[in-house]
Amino acid sequence: xxxxxxxxxxxxxxxxxxxxxxxxxxxxxxGERLCAACFNESLFERVKKTVGKYDxxxxxxxxxxxxxxGKDSLAMLRLLQRLERDRPYAxxxxxxxxEGVKGYRDEALSIAEKNxxxxxxxxxxxxxxELFGETMDEIAARERELGAxxxxxxxxxxxxxxxxxxxxxxxxxxxxxxxxxAQSVLLNVLRGDVxxxxxxxxxxxxxxxxVRRVKPLCEVPERETTLYAYINGLEFQSLPxxxxxxxxxxxxxxxxxxxxxxxxxxxxxxxxxxxxIRGRGNGGVLRRCRVCGSPARGDLxxxxxxxxxxx
Amino acid sequence: xxxxxxxxxFVAVRVDVRLMGVLRDAAGSPEVRLEVEEGSSxxxxxxxxxxxxxxxxxxxxxxxxxxxxxNALIIVDGVEASNLEGSSTSLxxxxxxxxxxxxxxx
Numbered sequence: 001x002x003x004x005x006x007x008x009x010x011x012x013x014x015x016x017x018x019x020x021x022x023x024x025x026x027x028x029x030x031g032e033r034l035c036a037a038c039f040n041e042s043l044f045e046r047v048k049k050t051v052g053k054y055d056x057x058x059x060x061x062x063x064x065x066x067x068x069x070g071k072d073s074l075a076m077l078r079l080l081q082r083l084e085r086d087r088p089y090a091x092x093x094x095x096x097x098x099e100g101v102k103g104y105r106d107e108a109l110s111i112a113e114k115n116x117x118x119x120x121x122x123x124x125x126x127x128x129x130e131l132f133g134e135t136m137d138e139i140a141a142r143e144r145e146l147g148a149x150x151x152x153x154x155x156x157x158x159x160x161x162x163x164x165x166x167x168x169x170x171x172x173x174x175x176x177x178x179x180x181x182a183q184s185v186l187l188n189v190l191r192g193d194v195x196x197x198x199x200x201x202x203x204x205x206x207x208x209x210x211v212r213r214v215k216p217l218c219e220v221p222e223r224e225t226t227l228y229a230y231i232n233g234l235e236f237q238s239l240p241x242x243x244x245x246x247x248x249x250x251x252x253x254x255x256x257x258x259x260x261x262x263x264x265x266x267x268x269x270x271x272x273x274x275x276x277i278r279g280r281g282n283g284g285v286l287r288r289c290r291v292c293g294s295p296a297r298g299d300l301x302x303x304x305x306x307x308x309x310x311x
Numbered sequence: 312x313x314x315x316x317x318x319x320x321f322v323a324v325r326v327d328v329r330l331m332g333v334l335r336d337a338a339g340s341p342e343v344r345l346e347v348e349e350g351s352s353x354x355x356x357x358x359x360x361x362x363x364x365x366x367x368x369x370x371x372x373x374x375x376x377x378x379x380x381x382n383a384l385i386i387v388d389g390v391e392a393s394n395l396e397g398s399s400t401s402l403x404x405x406x407x408x409x410x411x412x413x414x415x416x417x
Contacts, residue, residue, distance in 0.1 A: 012390060012394070012395070013394075022390075023390075023394055024389060024390045024391055024394060025390075025391045025393075025394055026391065026393045026394040028393065033394055222413050222414065223384060223413050226384055226411060226413050227384055227391065227411075230384070230386070230409070230411055238331055238332030238333070238335070238412070239332070239333075239336070240332075240333055240414075253414070254373075254381070257373070257381035257382065258373065258375055258376045258381055260381070261373075261376045261378050261381055262376060
């Protein structure tokens with residue numbers, strides 16, 4: 001065992017990678033202890049490997065990066081910017097969605113703008129009002145059948161698609177992390193949603209007329225995106241959404257977090273199991289929405305259903 | 312030291328706590344300064360914070376697994392607590408603790 005320095009009243013072990021600097025983080029699922037520089041490097045290498053493994057980008061991809069102003073999307077923007085330095089023909093454009101949640105989203109957008117300005121990345125924003133005729137505040141205030149998150153999730157997804165197309169991108173990168181992916185696998189199992197399970201893939205699929213979605217942070221635990229943002233001094237939005245109420249996802253998150261404490265590596269196993277079992281169902285027949293032409297399971301896509309567009 | 316302790320009652324050390332995200336809002340303040348007994352551990356500080364501000368409990372600790380780890384990163388003088396001795400990490404006078412909730416809105 002190598003020891004680097006003594007602070008507090010405790011010896012701090014040296015980094016298991018460089019073996020010189022004092023470690024700042026213990027990675028329970030691998031046993032590594034990393035200094036800040038090696039932690040940053042290991043996250044970058046993991047994202048690079050993930051991008052390569054799922055063949056996420058072309059050498060000249062114009063990548064729309066979904067930026068919410070939260071830690072995941074801002075970490076992703078920085079990591080992708082570094083990754084794309086080696087590909088002179090690739091371009092990044094930040095795409096943001098203004099759902100119209102007073103106080104909450106205003107703050108997030110100004111943080112996103114500040115980060116994009118610092119990095120010299122072009123930013124394009126689309127709003128719920130222009131796209132769907134009402135803001136999330138208005139949707140939340142009216143009588144509705146579903147929880148606010150059900151509306152927001154579907155409409156935000158659609159808004160990102162629209163924004164990616166508006167900036168002429170051929171890829172749309174979203175900041176879903178390992179925790180999100182593992183939660184999705186369990187949620188699909190608990191809901192018996194075989195069709196969604198079939199579509200579970202961090203590399204997305206190419207559909208004519210639609211921008212392919214990719215998730216470069218899919219193998220990075222949420223604790224590590226949080227630590228990355230902290231170590232690198234990123235200013236990110238930390239307020240929770242006032243409409244956050246997704247009870248089932250919260251239950252699954254709590255369960256997975258507890259399992260991860262008891263058995264480190266659980267989230268990776270759940271995620272990898274999701275990848276193994278995808279494609280084993282019949283997947284359902286993918287159709288086109290008769291209003292907007294988006295991929296749909298039925299006559300209308302979820303975004304048109306929820307925003308009441310039938311013509 | 313024991314004689315001094317008997318005379319003084321206890322030797323206090325001062326720790327600065329920085330709360331971020333939902334914790335900051337729940338506590339109503341981004342920074343808290345606490346005086347704790349010398350030799351106190353991180354776990355003692357967490358208990359003390361929860362005792363003074365019960366609304367922090369949901370984010371700071373999960374009683375089922377008896378750990379703060381599921382919901383928050385705790386940085387002690389720049390080092391993540393699980394890289395030290397976890398909740399048993401002993402604190403020195405002037406230590407700075409950063410409590411960073413893992414799940415944020417975004």
